[in-house]
Amino acid sequence: MKKTRHTVTDIIMKTIVAKSVKAAEQNANSACFFWHHQPTPPKDLKKFRKF
Numbered sequence: 001m002k003k004t005r006h007t008v009t010d011i012i013m014k015t016i017v018a019k020s021v022k023a024a025e026q027n028a029n030s031a032c033f034f035w036h037h038q039p040t041p042p043k044d045l046k047k048f049r050k051f
Contacts, residue, residue, distance in 0.1 A: 024048050 028041065028048040 021048075025050065 025048045028045050
């Protein structure tokens with residue numbers, strides 16, 4: 001089976017999207033532990049919260 005450039009690009013783009021969504025979920029569920037406060041996250045990030 002021969003993969004064309006278009007299908008390989010689609011696979012790569014789907015992987016990038018999945019990884020970025022996972023990174024956004026981890027960021028939404030974490031808090032800063034330094035004495036500096038965590039900057040306020042965007043309102044759209046709240047939909048990724050898991051708790």
